[in-house]
Amino acid sequence: MSKRSLSPKKVSESRTVMTEMIMPNDTNPMGNLMGGYLMRWMDIACAICAGKHCESHVVTAAVDHISFQNPIRLGDVITLEACVTRAFSTSVEIFVQVYANDLKGQQPRRCNHAYFTFVALDDEKKEPIAVAPVLPLSSEEQSLYESAQRRREMRLVLAGRMKVKEATEIRKLFMETD
Ligand SMILES: CC(C)(COP(=O)(O)OP(=O)(O)OC[C@H]1O[C@@H](n2cnc3c(N)ncnc32)[C@H](O)[C@@H]1OP(=O)(O)O)[C@@H](O)C(=O)NCCC(=O)NCCS
Numbered sequence: 001m002s003k004r005s006l007s008p009k010k011v012s013e014s015r016t017v018m019t020e021m022i023m024p025n026d027t028n029p030m031g032n033l034m035g036g037y038l039m040r041w042m043d044i045a046c047a048i049c050a051g052k053h054c055e056s057h058v059v060t061a062a063v064d065h066i067s068f069q070n071p072i073r074l075g076d077v078i079t080l081e082a083c084v085t086r087a088f089s090t091s092v093e094i095f096v097q098v099y100a101n102d103l104k105g106q107q108p109r110r111c112n113h114a115y116f117t118f119v120a121l122d123d124e125k126k127e128p129i130a131v132a133p134v135l136p137l138s139s140e141e142q143s144l145y146e147s148a149q150r151r152r153e154m155r156l157v158l159a160g161r162m163k164v165k166e167a168t169e170i171r172k173l174f175m176e177t178d
Contacts, residue, residue, distance in 0.1 A: 004055040008135040009084075014052035016082040018045040021103070022074050033072040038098065039063075041080055042114060046094040049082040050118035053092055054131045058118040061091060062155050066114040072100045078111070085141075086148035090128035091119045093148045115151055 018041065026037045043060055050058040072078055082096040094116045101108040120131045136145035150169040156162035157170065164171070 004132075006130060006132045008133040009053060010135050010137060011083050011085075011141050012137075014049050014084050016045050016049040016052065016080075018048075018080045018082075020078050020080075022072060022076045022078065024074060027074050030071075031074045033074075033076070033078075035066075035068055038068075038072070038078075038112070039066065041078075042066075042082075042096050042098065043116065045080040045082040046096050046116040047118065049084060049094050049096075050092050050116075050120075053084045053087070053134070054118070054120035056120040056122070056129060056131075057125050058092075058120055060116060061119045062117040062159065064115040064151065064155060066112060068112050070100070070109050070111045072098075072111055076100045076102055077105075083141075083144075084134050085115070085144040086136075086152075087131045087134050088152065090131060091117055092131055092134075093117055093152065095144055117152075117155065 022033050079099045085093045085095050097113045098111045122129050136142045153167035153170045
């Protein structure tokens with residue numbers, strides 16, 4: 001097993017930025033980027049970010065709801081920004097945002113975002129292993145850190161891995177809105 005650090009890490013230490021240009025092979029018959037290709041790039045950017053934070057191999061365990069707010073066109077340049085929001089025992093949540101603009105840098109727009117969950121694996125790529133905590137510094141990092149617990153409960157309940165009665169954050173949320 002290679003030496004890994006389990007000391008708390010700043011979000012900036014694993015922040016990952018990836019840029020792609022949309023080529024003809026990436027588009028649907030309307031000339032827009034295929035959603036599946038975008039999801040692939042999102043998965044890659046998030047995996048790099050998770051791997052950096054965990055200092056280990058990682059696998060995608062879950063992807064939360066993704067919606068496509070704005071079409072991305074042939075020739076556009078997209079930027080994917082991935083950052084870790086929170087670490088749990090053996091998993092981390094990664095937030096990714098996608099922005100697009102044309103080649104001249106004009107018409108910038110935010111196209112979509114999603115939350116991915118990755119599990120850190122040992123060097124044999126078999127068993128989940130402990131991950132370093134996240135040290136949220138800015139107010140945005142702190143807000144993402146706090147809301148991560150609620151998103152985690154939601155996805156574990158939906159996956160049948162947690163009972164609703166154990167999902168304290170979600171229960172609190174619904175009680176507040178009554
Ligand atoms: C992800 C995987 C390693 C989990 O294995 P497991 O035997 O369920 O392991 P555990 O029960 O110990 O759970 C490990 C972690 O995964 C998390 N996890 C498992 N399923 C999850 C889900 N549906 N959503 C969110 N987290 C999940 C658990 O909460 C746990 O995290 P924690 O330790 O931080 O609480 C295993 O299911 C796997 O290898 N899946 C395939 C991954 C893959 O191939 N991804 C690419 C898709 S093509």
